[in-house]
Amino acid sequence: MRYIVDLHSHSGYAGGVGNISLAGVARTMALKGIDAFGVGDCLQPAWLEKLASLLEEREPGLHALRGAEGVEAKARFVMQTEVILTSAVASGGRKGTHTLLLFPNFRAAMAGVDLLRRWEVKLAMGRPFVKCRDAGDVAEKCSSLAAIDPAVMVIPAHVMTPQGVFGSDHPVDSLAEVYGEFAREITAVETGLSSDPALLALLPELDGKTLISNSDCHSEALNRVGREFTALEIPRPSYEEIVLAIRKRRVRYTAEFDPAEGRYFLTGHRAGLAGHGAAACWYSPDCLPPGGLCPVCGKPLTLGVLDRVLHLSKVQGGGRARQLGQTPPRQEGRTLAPLTEVLAAGLGTRSASGRKAAAFFDLVVKETGTEAELWDLSPADILARFTPLLPEKVVDALVQVRRGDFSFQPGYDGEYGRLRLGEKIGWFGHAVVEKAP
Ligand SMILES: [Zn+2]
Ligand SMILES: [Zn+2]
Structure with a gap:
């Protein structure tokens, strides 16, 4: 069983x-x-x-x-x-x-x-x-x-x-x-x-x-x-x-979780650290600043998971680092986007614990039994079962996630990654200093 x-x-x-x-x-x-x-x-x-x-x-x-x-x-x-x-x-x-x-x-x-x-x-x-x-x-x-x-x-x-x-x-x-x-x-x-x-x-x-x-x-x-x-x-x-x-x-x-949603995926410094104010920064392994030092505060950046995995892969041998993203995992891992976050994204709200998202969560689960069973449905089934039960934008969000048409803006230094529907954001090429509004 x-x-x-x-x-x-x-x-x-x-x-x-x-x-x-x-x-x-x-x-x-x-x-x-x-x-x-x-x-x-x-x-x-x-x-x-x-x-x-x-x-x-x-x-x-x-x-x-x-x-x-x-x-x-x-x-x-x-x-x-x-x-x-x-x-x-x-x-x-x-x-x-x-x-x-x-x-x-x-x-x-x-x-x-x-x-x-x-x-x-x-x-x-x-x-x-x-x-x-x-x-x-x-x-x-x-x-x-x-x-x-x-x-x-x-x-x-x-x-x-x-x-x-x-x-x-x-x-x-x-x-x-x-x-x-x-x-x-x-x-x-x-x-x-x-x-x-x-x-x-x-x-x-x-x-x-x-x-x-x-x-x-x-x-x-x-x-x-x-x-x-x-x-x-x-x-x-x-x-x-x-x-x-x-x-x-x-x-x-x-x-x-998509690893990029984890709080330490890329290397960086979150906003609010000493000497940072509202500025945050994050870097992919191919874009690290010299010496791994933060251009905002001058201190060593919090090293991300991706950098650590690539380092460990190199020192443990086997030449696997180049297989990143193409190695068939020896154990199946299913990448899920948390339903509460999918609903929040469909609703255009940032909070996954909002009352509206929670009400829709109850509705979805009433229909499917459990959250785990929702993702066993095909995109066509999802469309059929939840139209017009849920707003069109929310149904679209469910279908997009089921199709795998989503990604995360990678997390770093304690900040969770953010769900992006209909976008494919890669893990490399990021060198970002963000000044919050
Ligand atoms: Zn722990
Ligand atoms: Zn810093």
């Missing part, structure tokens, strides 16, 4: 205040077509206790909301957290590497809390910092976490963002430089919003690893939950089967 998982979120739990409602998440999951969702921050003791009161195990390792009815009863939750492993790296200084952890049940999560306590990790934050001396120590700590239960997963998170293992912050050239010997035990990495299977296919080190994709969301909003996800093939729902599918690469496809 096809089973859709989104295994990375954050509860917003810090110092006793949770911001995310699992019932709200469950309703959004039903609209988006997500079967199982990572609870986020499951090693935060107060949140873990709350989770224990909210959830009960329904299938092995999969939890449902206690006493829920209707669509809320269908949602399944997996014990999940993200930790930041900090360690000294060869390029100097200490790197903080975001790493996803999955646990098969409450008992295993509680054992994780005990380990972190023994390492004197501060647990008040939802996403704890685990201080490690060096790669050897990272390997030892990851092995200890994995030893809690054979089904515990340790997965490098959003590998290409600045806080990911391959990101621009204290850059390294291989998984082993951060994870030491444990790099060999890693069976999967998370693509993150900034990369996808086609881009990561340029990195030989990832050849044997499964690629998964998750939303990394911090809220139950429609344009957050399941904005990226992984469609697995499993015989029956259970945590164990999810883990097996990930380890054996039984992935039907990952649903991905």
Whole structure:
């Protein structure tokens, strides 16, 4: 069966205040077509206790909301957290590497809390910092976490963002430089919003690893939950089967943002930085300013994902950098434009969370069942089903996206890329200094 998982979120739990409602998440999951969702921050003791009161195990390792009815009863939750492993790296200084952890049940999560306590990790934050001396120590700590239960997963998170293992912050050239010997035990990495299977296919080190994709969301909003996800093939729902599918690469496809929509795709500086005022600038790899220095403020630019991927591809060997954009990915990645954004673009509004876009979202999903199923329709079907239910411009936007007739003005330095319908904006040739109006 096809089973859709989104295994990375954050509860917003810090110092006793949770911001995310699992019932709200469950309703959004039903609209988006997500079967199982990572609870986020499951090693935060107060949140873990709350989770224990909210959830009960329904299938092995999969939890449902206690006493829920209707669509809320269908949602399944997996014990999940993200930790930041900090360690000294060869390029100097200490790197903080975001790493996803999955646990098969409450008992295993509680054992994780005990380990972190023994390492004197501060647990008040939802996403704890685990201080490690060096790669050897990272390997030892990851092995200890994995030893809690054979089904515990340790997965490098959003590998290409600045806080990911391959990101621009204290850059390294291989998984082993951060994870030491444990790099060999890693069976999967998370693509993150900034990369996808086609881009990561340029990195030989990832050849044997499964690629998964998750939303990394911090809220139950429609344009957050399941904005990226992984469609697995499993015989029956259970945590164990999810883990097996990930380890054996039984992935039907990952649903991905266009990498250019990610917040760190090109190299640049966002507006509002010291010395910038309203000016922002961004550059493609073929147009970098001398020394990678910002012409506005003179400081080093925040290196983009595209530059990092091309660099890593070169140093990891295999001569794949020239295949950018033409490598058939070894794992299917479907590029999706988030429906809320498509509707906003069709309406000519900038906000994807506006009331009108939300009302149209409900209408579309009522018609198709879930957002994921909308994109299974052909362009002709979309035209037929939504005329005259939706304004013509909105139907046109849906059809354009289904046809692939869209692109993104690339994101950079924390700014998301912007959806452009009916335009093909390439990744190269950009050297832009924009003064905001
Ligand atoms: Zn993260
Ligand atoms: Zn600057």
